[in-house]
Amino acid sequence: MIRDYLLVEKLPLFWCAGCGDGVVLQSIMRSIDKLGWKKEETVFVTGIGCWGKADDYVTTNSFHGTHGRAIPYSTGIKLANPDLHVLTLMGDGDGITIGGNHLIHAARRNVDITAIMVNNLNYGMTGGQYSGTTPKGSVTKTSPYGHVEYGFDVCDVVRASGGSFVARATVYDVVQLNKIIDQAVAHKGFSFVEVIAPCPTQFGRMNGIKNAPEMLKWIKERTVPIAKAKDMDYEELRTKFVTGVFVDREQEDYSTSYKRLIESLKGEN
Numbered sequence: 001m002i003r004d005y006l007l008v009e010k011l012p013l014f015w016c017a018g019c020g021d022g023v024v025l026q027s028i029m030r031s032i033d034k035l036g037w038k039k040e041e042t043v044f045v046t047g048i049g050c051w052g053k054a055d056d057y058v059t060t061n062s063f064h065g066t067h068g069r070a071i072p073y074s075t076g077i078k079l080a081n082p083d084l085h086v087l088t089l090m091g092d093g094d095g096i097t098i099g100g101n102h103l104i105h106a107a108r109r110n111v112d113i114t115a116i117m118v119n120n121l122n123y124g125m126t127g128g129q130y131s132g133t134t135p136k137g138s139v140t141k142t143s144p145y146g147h148v149e150y151g152f153d154v155c156d157v158v159r160a161s162g163g164s165f166v167a168r169a170t171v172y173d174v175v176q177l178n179k180i181i182d183q184a185v186a187h188k189g190f191s192f193v194e195v196i197a198p199c200p201t202q203f204g205r206m207n208g209i210k211n212a213p214e215m216l217k218w219i220k221e222r223t224v225p226i227a228k229a230k231d232m233d234y235e236e237l238r239t240k241f242v243t244g245v246f247v248d249r250e251q252e253d254y255s256t257s258y259k260r261l262i263e264s265l266k267g268e269n
Helices: 021-035 051-057 070-080 092-097 100-109 154-161 174-186 200-206 212-222 254-268
Strands: 042-046 061-064 085-091 114-119 165-170 191-196 223-225 241-248
Touching: 021 051, 021 085, 021 114, 021 174, 042 051, 042 070, 051 061, 051 085, 070 085, 070 100, 070 114, 070 254, 085 092, 092 100, 092 114, 092 154, 100 154, 114 174, 154 165, 154 191, 154 241, 165 174, 174 191, 174 241, 200 212, 212 223
Parallel strands: 042 061, 042 085, 085 114, 114 191, 165 191, 223 241
Antiparallel strands: 165 241
16 A cells, blocks of 8 residues: 555645645655565655655655765665665756756666656745756746746756656646656666656746646646657747657666676686
8 A cells, every 4th residue: 555655644744735746756656556565675765855855754765865966875775785676756956957967877877776856947945046947938036037048858868868768747647647657666777757846836936826726737738748749849849848758668777787797707706
């Protein structure tokens, strides 16, 4: 049961009303419950930020690290004990703005971890500053007249870096979100899921989105499935969230490659 992974005594959740973080956490717990992962064999690794608070609510092993460093901690844990199931939970600050260098190398190495990046389009916990994914034109605490930069397409970054599973979902379409996370946690190798879940308190308030229902409508209006995106040009897509699975391929993961190398060296001795 999902409740087996949830510290019920810690409820209610820390997150603001209308935040999608709870939706994503439930989806993850649903997926690992389906796979029957034992709590002592599962590790949640988080960084700093609103989504980084997710480890407060799990009964599994957890590791709460510093900002932008969730992936290197996860890599170390997985290499130390390849039998562990490692889930890396990052915000857009942790995942690409501060931790982008770690992200591309984990994808390149195909480290066998599942990275779930909840993209709330700003630094929500620290006051609403813009991040590396904030859409162009958006108002934030540090771009009060409108953001002049385009945000990263993080899935494109991970795909170009060699990630063997890359996908994007939103908290608007929970059915799709559940299916994608099911695929991600079952994948052998580096699996990356970006979940679009704009911060209602900071990003929403500053951009005229008054409440959670309006936020869900805002997400819906900007979401495009992969099949439809094929008929749209680059400039159109720069203001949209293309959802679906971009990459899903079999590829030997880093731990397996490393172990095989060690065994071959033992044979030489």
